Every structure is written in structure tokens, then in C-alpha cells.
Amino acid sequence: MIVTVTPNPAWDVTYHLERLDRHGANRPASVGGRAGGKGINVARVLRSLGVAVAAVAPLGGPTGERIRADLAAADIALTAVPVADETRCTTTIVETASGGATSLNELGPARTAEEWARVVAAAAGLLPAASVLVLSGSLPPGVPEGGYAELVGRARAAGVPVVLDASGPALLAGVAAGPDVVKPNADELLAATGESDPLRAVARLAARTGAGGAVVASFGPGGMLAASDAGWWRAVPPESVHGNATGAGDAAVAALARGLAEGVPWPERLRDAVALSAAAVAAPLAGDVDGDLYRAWRPRVRVEAVAPPP
Numbered sequence: 001m002i003v004t005v006t007p008n009p010a011w012d013v014t015y016h017l018e019r020l021d022r023h024g025a026n027r028p029a030s031v032g033g034r035a036g037g038k039g040i041n042v043a044r045v046l047r048s049l050g051v052a053v054a055a056v057a058p059l060g061g062p063t064g065e066r067i068r069a070d071l072a073a074a075d076i077a078l079t080a081v082p083v084a085d086e087t088r089c090t091t092t093i094v095e096t097a098s099g100g101a102t103s104l105n106e107l108g109p110a111r112t113a114e115e116w117a118r119v120v121a122a123a124a125g126l127l128p129a130a131s132v133l134v135l136s137g138s139l140p141p142g143v144p145e146g147g148y149a150e151l152v153g154r155a156r157a158a159g160v161p162v163v164l165d166a167s168g169p170a171l172l173a174g175v176a177a178g179p180d181v182v183k184p185n186a187d188e189l190l191a192a193t194g195e196s197d198p199l200r201a202v203a204r205l206a207a208r209t210g211a212g213g214a215v216v217a218s219f220g221p222g223g224m225l226a227a228s229d230a231g232w233w234r235a236v237p238p239e240s241v242h243g244n245a246t247g248a249g250d251a252a253v254a255a256l257a258r259g260l261a262e263g264v265p266w267p268e269r270l271r272d273a274v275a276l277s278a279a280a281v282a283a284p285l286a287g288d289v290d291g292d293l294y295r296a297w298r299p300r301v302r303v304e305a306v307a308p309p310p
Contacts, residue, residue, distance in 0.1 A: 001052040001053065001054055001126075001129050001130055001131060002043075002046055002051060002052070002053045002054075002130065002131055002132045002133075002134060002257050002258070002261060003053070003054050003055075003056065003123065003126045003127070003130040003132070003133050003134065004039035004040070004042050004043045004046075004053065004054070004055050004056065004133075004134040004135075004136060005039050005055075005056045005057075005119070005123050005133070005134065005135050005136070005151060006037040006038060006039030006040045006055065006056070006057040006136060006137055007039075007057075007058065007111075007116075007119060007137060007138070007139050007140055007143060007147065008037060008088070008108045008137055008138045008139065008140040009035065009036065009037035009039075009040055009057040009058070009059065009067060009087055009088075010036050010037045010087065010088045010089055010090040010105070010106070010108070011033060011034075011035065011036065011063050011066055011067060011087065011088075011089045011090070012033065012034055012035070012036030012037075012089075012090050012091075012092065012285075012286060013031065013032070013033045013089060013090070013091050013092070014031070014032045014033075014091075014092045014093075014094060014244065014246075014284070014285050014286070015028040015030075015031055015091070015092070015093045015094065016028055016029050016030045016031075016032075016094045016096060016284065017029055017093065017094075017095060017096065018095065018096050018097045019095050019097045019098070020093055020095050020102065028093075029096070030284075032284065032285050034070055034285060034287065035066075035067040035070040035071050035074075036090060036286060036287065037057065037136075037137055038136035038137035038165060038249075038250050038253075039055060039056075039057070039134060039135070039136035039137055040055055040057060040067075040071070040076075040287070041136075041247045041250035041251075041286050041287040042134050042136055042165075042250045042251075042253050042254045042257065043055040043076050044074060044076060044287035044288070045247075045250060045251050045254035045276070045280070045287060045288075045289055046254045046257070046258065047074065047075065047076050048288070048289060048291075049254070049258065051254075051258055051261075053076065053077065054077040054078070054079060054126055054130075055071065055076055055077065055078050055079070056078075056079045056081070056119065056122050056123045056126065057078065057079075057080060057081065058080075058081040058082075058083040058087075058111065058115060058118075058119050059080045059081070059082065059083065059087050060082065060083040060084055060085050060086055060087050060109070061085065061086030061087060062086070063086055063087040063088070063089065064080070064082075064083075064086070064087040067087060068080055079122045079125075079126065081115070081118045081119050081122050083109075083111065083115045084112075084115070085109030085110070086109060087108075087109075088105075088106040088107070088108040088109065089106055090103065090104065090105045090106060091103070091104040092104075092244065092246050092286070094243070094244045094284075098242075099242025099243055101244050101245055101246055103246060105138075107140070107141065108138070108140040108141065109140065109141070110140065110141040110142035111140050111141070111142040111143050112142060113142075115142075116142070116143050116144075116147065120150060120151060120154065123151055123154070124154045124158075127154065127155060127158040127160050128158065130155075130158075130160045131160070131161075131261040132160065132161050132162070132163060132257045132260050132261045133151070133155045133160050133161070133162045133163070134162075134163045134165070134253060134257050135148050135151055135152070135162060135163070135164050135165070135166065135174065135179075136165040136166070136250065136253060137165070137166070138166070138167070138170070139166075139170045145169040145170055145173045146173045146174075147170065147173075148164060148166055148170050148171075148173065148174035148177070149173045149174050149176060149177035150177075152164065152174055152177035152178060152179050153177050156177070156178060161180040161181075161260055161261075162179040162180050162181070163179065163180065163181045163182075163183065163253055163256055163257045163260065164179040164181070164182050164183070165182075165183045165184075165249065165250075165253050166188075167184070167188045167191065167192075168188075168191065168192075171184065171188060171192055172192060172208075175192075175205065175208045175209055175213075176208060178209060178210045178212075178213060179209065179213060180212065180213060180214065180260060181213070181214050181215075181216060181256055181257075181260060182205065182209060182213065182214070182215050182216070183215075183216045183217070183218065183249070183252065183253055183256060184205065184215070184217055184218075185217070185218045185219075185220075185249055186198075186217065186218070186219050186220070189201045189202065189205065189217050192205055193205055197309075198217065198219065198225060199225070199306070199308065199309045200309050201217070202215050202217050202225055202227045203227065203308055203309050205217075206227040206228075211229070212229060213228075214226060214227060214228035214229070214266075215227045215228075216252070216256060216270070216273065218248075218249055218252055218277065220245070220248075221237065221240045222236070223235050223236035223237055223274055223301075224252065224270055224273060224274055224277075225306070226266060226269075226270050227308065228266055230265075230266050231266065231305060232305065232306045232307065232308050233266060233267055233270050233303055233304065233305055233306065234303070234304055234306050235267075235270040235271055235273070235274040235301050235302065235303045236274070236301070236302045237274050237275070237278050237297065237300075237301055238297060238300040238301065238302070241278050241281045241282050241293070242281070243281040243282050243283070243284070244281060244283070244284060244285070244286065245280075245281050246286040247280045247283070247285070247286030247287050247288070248277040248278070248280045248281050249277070250280070250286065250287065251273075251276045251277050251279065251280035251289055252273040252274070252276060252277040254276065255269070255272040255273035255275075255276040255277070256269060256273050258272075259272060259273070267303045267305075268303075270303055271298060271301045271303050272298065274301045275294050275297045275298035275301050276289060276294055278293065278294075278297055279291070279293045279294035279297070
């Protein structure tokens with residue numbers, strides 16, 4: 001079973017319209033709402049692939065209850081940690097004419113030290129049955145920068161591998177604790193390393209993970225670059241896809257977690273992550289994937305070995 005932790009879950013609302021008229025009136029062609037947050041999106045993708053998964057998330061207020069009901073309807077096992085304040089909402093506006101997406105992400109309510117301790121305890125309680133622990137998304141206000149590092153340490157003590165998808169100080173603190181896989185995007189990689197060259201940036205972040213740690217950096221249509229003790233590889237999709245890129249990184253994390261749990265060799269693991277990420281862009285809502293595109297594109301993803309920078 002793969003366990004995902006979403007410290008800052010949300011009710012995600014997605015609007016689809018042809019073109020966003022800034023400062024004007026807009027009439028979306030469709031509106032969708034569902035439980036979200038990066039770790040919950042990862043859990044949803046894994047569940048769609050038939051992988052046993054359990055999600056941990058702090059939830060509060062009517063929005064938290066809506067998320068509970070939505071995940072129950074999606075048959076996703078949830079360990080909900082009750083908190084005092086209302087769970088946040090996020091909004092994504094997808095422009096069908098360009099394939100671009102604009103996100104409005106509420107910061108989320110502050111968590112008390114006691115509430116965060118309950119989240120850590122809930123995740124730790126699932127570790128004996130876990131094959132992989134996935135830590136995804138932002139840390140809400142009130143949670144220390146080392147919040148993910150604490151969870152990485154708990155998992156390492158239990159012998160459970162960890163996939164970390166975070167940004168900013170939480171990413172750097174979490175990397176120092178030694179996760180097995182770290183998955184930044186291009187912006188997060190630049191912010192974490194200050195290095196604009198992708199190869200050197202990945203090498204710099206990989207050096208911080210310690211022995212056995214791997215970095216998989218995603219570059220949108222440019223594919224992904226993986227650095228591990230077993231070697232370095234680049235994977236590129238066969239063509240570009242337009243749609244809602246909001247959940248693409250979460251789909252990639254789902255593929256990486258499944259590959260880690262099953263011991264899939266790195267080239268195939270990376271191929272799977274790129275194909276599943278593209279299939280997520282083609283789906284209308286974050287957390288979904290276009291199964292037909294995934295199956296058609298997976299064998300067409302080009303994977304090649306690359307030499308690490310000197």
C-alpha cells in the first residue's frame with residue numbers, strides 16, 4: 001500500500017473557458033469541483049491504476065466534510081485528521097484556446113503544533129503497512145519548515161522509502177533528511193539550487209539527498225531528467241499535449257511511487273512518469289488521467305542515458 005500525506009488539502013474548483021477576459025465578465029463552459037491537494041491527486045491517480053493507496057489529510061469545517069464525502073465516493077481510503085479551521089479552496093481556470101491554466105491557491109489556515117502532531121501520528125500509524133510514503137504539496141502556516149523532514153525521518157526509521165514533492169524551505173529541509181526520490185519542477189529546482197543549467201541544478205540537488213537518493217526534475221513539455229546512483233536518464237514525450245497541466249506533476253509522482261514500490265528499473269520508471277504526466281494534462285480535472293493516451297504514448301516516450309556534468 002502506498003500512503004500519501006497532504007498537509008494542505010483543498011476543495012479544487014476548475015473552470016473551462018475558451019479564453020480568460022481579464023477585468024471582464026467570463027462565462028465558463030464547464031465547472032468541476034473535487035477533493036484536491038497534491039497528495040490527494042497522487043492518491044486518486046494511483047487508485048485509478050488499481051494500486052492500493054491510503055491518504056492522510058487534515059480536514060476542517062464543511063469543506064473538509066465535502067472532501068471526505070468525495071474521497072469516499074472515489075473509493076480512496078482516507079485517514080482524516082480533524083482540525084479546527086475550515087479547509088481551503090483552490091481555483092483553476094483552463095483556457096481551451098491556448099491550453100494554458102491559471103491557478104488561484106488559497107494559503108490555507110494555520111495549523112497548531114498539536115494539529116500537526118496528529119497528522120504526523122496518523123501517517124506514522126500507517127507506516128507498518130506502507131510500501132512507499134508520498135509527501136506532497138505545500139506546508140500550511142504554523143507547520144515548521146522541517147515538517148516534511150520529520151516525516152521522512154519517521155519513514156526511514158520504519159524502513160519505508162519516501163517520495164518528496166515540495167518547494168522552498170520545506171523542500172530543502174526535507175531533502176536533508178534523505179528521501180529516496182525528490183521531484184521538483186523547473187521553477188522549484190532553480191529556487192532550490194540557484195543554478196539555471198538543468199544538469200548542474202539536478203546534480204547539486206542530488207548531492208544533498210545523500211547516498212541512495214534520486215532526483216527527478218520535470219520540465220513540462222521538455223520531459224524529465226532523473227539522477228540516481230544507478231545512472232542518469234532523460235525522458236521526452238513523443239509530442240506535446242494541450243490541456244490542464246495542474247495535475248501533471250502529481251501524476252508523475254504517482255508513477256514514480258508505483259515504480260519505487262515495485263522495483264521497476266529507472267528507465268522504465270521514468271518512461272511511465274512522462275506518459276502518465278502527459279495523460280494527466282489531457283484529462284479535464286487534476287487527479288484524472290486519459291487512459292487511452294497513457295497506453296498509446298507510454299511505448300513512444302524516448303528515454304536515453306545522459307552523462308552527469310563534470
